[in-house]
Amino acid sequence: QKEVEQNSGPLSVPEGAIASLNCTYSDRGSQSFFWYRQYSGKSPELIMSIYSNGDKEDGRFTAQLNKASQYVSLLIRDSQPSDSATYLCAVNDGGSQGNLIFGKGTKLSVKP
Amino acid sequence: DVKVTQSSRYLVKRTGEKVFLECVQDMDHENMFWYRQDPGLGLRLIYFSYDVKMKEKGDIPEGYSVSREKKERFSLILESASTNQTSMYLCASRLAKSYEQYFGPGTRLTVT
Numbered sequence: 001q002k003e004v005e006q007n008s009g010p011l012s013v014p015e016g017a018i019a020s021l022n023c024t025y026s027d028r029g030s031q032s033f034f035w036y037r038q039y040s041g042k043s044p045e046l047i048m049s050i051y052s053n054g055d056k057e058d059g060r061f062t063a064q065l066n067k068a069s070q071y072v073s074l075l076i077r078d079s080q081p082s083d084s085a086t087y088l089c090a091v092n093d094g095g096s097q098g099n100l101i102f103g104k105g106t107k108l109s110v111k112p
Numbered sequence: 113d114v115k116v117t118q119s120s121r122y123l124v125k126r127t128g129e130k131v132f133l134e135c136v137q138d139m140d141h142e143n144m145f146w147y148r149q150d151p152g153l154g155l156r157l158i159y160f161s162y163d164v165k166m167k168e169k170g171d172i173p174e175g176y177s178v179s180r181e182k183k184e185r186f187s188l189i190l191e192s193a194s195t196n197q198t199s200m201y202l203c204a205s206r207l208a209k210s211y212e213q214y215f216g217p218g219t220r221l222t223v224t
Contacts, residue, residue, distance in 0.1 A: 032211040043202055043215040044155075088155070092211040097168070099145070100213055104154035 002027040006089050006103035014111050019076040021087050021106050026070070029094020030101075033065055035074045036088040038105065044088055048074060079110045115139065116216035118203055124222045131190040133219050135203030142208040144186035146170075146178065148199040149218075155202070161186055162208070193223045 003026045013019045021035075032051055036044035050056045050063040050072070062075040072091070076083055086105040093099050119134035135144065145160040147170075157170030159178040167178050175197060179187045186205075190197055200220050204213040 034212065036215075043218040046212060046214065049212060090213075098211060099157065099160065099170075100211060102155040104152070 002093060002101050004089055004091055004101050004103035006087075006106045008104060009107040010109050011106055012109045012111060013079050015079060015081060017079050017110075019079045019083065019108055019110070021074040021076075021089075021108065023072045023074075023089030023103055024070055025072070025089075025091045025101070027091065027094045027101070028067075028070065030091040031094070032092040033063070033072045034090040034100070035061075035063060035072075036090060036102075038086045038088060040085070076108075079108075081110045081112050084108055084110045116203060116205055116214055118201075118216040118219050120219050121217060122220050122222075124224065125190075125193050127194060127223055129190075129193050129223075131193050131221065131223075133188040133190075133201055133203075133221070135186045135188070135205075135216055136184050137205040137214075137216075138184065139205070139207075139214075140183065141205035141214075142183070143206045144180065145204040145206075145213065146176075146186065146188045147202045147204065148172070148197075149202055150199050158188065193221075195223050197221065198223045 035048040038044045048063040056063045060077045064073045086107045088105045089103040090100040116137045146158040147155045161180045177189045203216040206213045
C-alpha cells in the first residue's frame with residue numbers, strides 16, 4: 001500500500017515565525033510532489049509543485065524535496081494568521097495510472 | 113484560471129434516495145476525479161475518468177457509480193443513499209499530461 005505520511009498536528013507557530021511542514025512517502029517511483037492548502041470547510045487549493053531535488057521558492061513559501069530520503073517539506077516564512085489551514089501533501093502514484101496519493105494533512109495554527 | 117464547479121454546496125437527502133452530484137470543468141481537462149473527505153480518513157478516491165465514457169474504480173467505489181457523457185462533465189451517483197455516505201464530496205480535474213489536480217468547491221452531503 002503506497003502511503004504519504006504527515007504529522008496531523010496541530011502545529012502552532014507565532015505570527016512572523018517560520019512554519020515547517022513535513023511529509024514522507026513510500027513509493028520510490030513518485031516523481032511529482034504537491035502541497036495543497038485547505039481552509040476549514042473549503043476545498044483543497046494547489047499552492048506548490050516540485051519535481052526536482054532541492055528547493056523551490058514562491059513568495060513566502062519554499063518547497064523542499066529529497067528523493068533519496070523520500071521526504072518533502074513546506075516552509076512558510078513570516079507566517080500570518082491567514083496561513084492557518086490544513087496543508088495536504090500529495091505525490092503521484094508511480095504506477096501506470098499516475099493518480100495522486102494524499103496525506104491526511106497537517107493542521108497549522110498561526111497565533112497573532 | 114482553472115474553474116471546476118459542483119452543482120451544490122450543501123445537500124440533505126433521505127436514506128434510500130438516489131443522489132446525483134454534478135461536476136463541470138471549463139479547462140478542457142481530460143481526467144476527472146471524485147473523492148470523499150472525512151475527518152481522520154483524509155481524501156479517498158471513489159472513481160475517476162480518463163476520457164469521455166470511460167471510468168475507473170478508485171479505492172472506495174462501493175455504493176457509487178459515475179457517468180461521463182461529455183468531456184467537461186463528470187457525475188457521481190449514489191444509487192441508494194445511506195447514512196455512512198454522509199461526507200464532503202470533492203471533484204477534481206487535470207490535464208492528461210500533468211499530475212496537478214484542481215478541485216471544485218465541494219458538496220457537503222448529509223444523509224438522514
